Ligand SMILES: Nc1nc2c(ncn2[C@@H]2O[C@H](COP(=O)(O)OP(=O)(O)OP(=O)(O)O)[C@@H](O)[C@H]2O)c(=O)[nH]1
């Protein structure tokens with residue numbers, strides 16, 4: 001087998017090279033877009049020169065004439081051992097499936113390339129640039145339609161991004177909601193610490209008695225920070241907990257993480273609103289979640305009156321396109337970004353410009369995240 005890597009400006013160009021150098025039998029092993037200006041593509045292709053020799057021994061061999069001394073032939077229904085012909089077939093099948101997957105990816109890329117080829121070169125650059133930074137195709141195309149070239153991209157993106165200055169409004173209660181493990185409890189501890197440092201009187205209410213250890217986690221944070229903690233047995237009793245803290249400037253409410261697709265959170269949290277708690281709702285989304293999950297989560301959680309979004313686990317993101325994707329999909333202000341596990345330090349309240357700078361930065365590992373704080 002001969003394997004070769006091709007570099008080109010587009011998938012179409014790479015495939016033409018593969019065909020020219022390796023012929024029609026070449027299979028695509030992998031393909032990917034590479035960042036840069038302009039972006040390039042890298043395609044790995046292989047051609048199997050031994051196909052014919054390897055295939056011939058596998059052809060059915062006519063059964064030798066029976067002499068009467070050999071054991072009787074194996075019944076047809078008896079399963080063949082995996083190491084034998086069946087194993088070989090299974091492996092061949094999975095190779096074919098993998099190759100078909102690669103070919104499908106390539107075809108999709110070629111189709112997208114063909115659509116892009118109809119665009120003026122300056123717009124094509126915009127599209128590649130945005131997709132290379134993790135901006136979702138549909139948002140990248142919308143932006144592309146609004147700009148003439150790369151220099152107009154920051155301005156156009158800025159129009160679609162809003163932030164919540166200082167991380168929260170003037171509401172008395174702030175409730176954090178979001179999928180399991182997104183960082184709600186940790187973020188409450190960070191927000192409570194920031195509010196205390198800013199001179200506010202703070203209390204925390206936990207609605208999360210569901211997960212083993214959840215209460216212990218928030219209890220420890222509250223104790224360390226010297227902040228009173230209330231445990232609300234259910235959402236109807238959150239109002240009484242908040243009311244008991246009339247002397248506080250802000251009460252943070254921690255909630256149970258739920259799979260957004262299950263809808264269980266709706267029944268659990270609706271009573272908070274029905275009881276008339278003056279609550280501001282922050283939806284937390286992880287920067288590492290994929291776009292399909294983000295869409296599903298937003299569809300589910302937007303049934304509650306979400307005021308703003310906090311994006312967590314920025315430190316684990318490979319690209320920052322999610323920041324723009326969240327802003328464009330949800331149309332809500334971004335309140336803060338959390339940048340690690342450390343409490344209270346790993347949270348920042350970036351300006352719109354700083355958010356955008358992060359999205360547009362080529363290498364997300366470069367910027368000093370700590371320097372984003374309040375930029
Ligand atoms: N890398 C990284 N980890 C984080 C960040 N925020 C929280 N975590 C970690 O994520 C894990 C889950 O955090 P929690 O605060 O318990 O998440 P939660 O949303 O309250 O979880 P549930 O209550 O179980 O739904 C913990 O290990 C945190 O330390 C962040 O910004 N970056």
Ligand SMILES: [Mg+2]
Nearest residue numbers: 184185208214
């Ligand atoms: Mg929690």
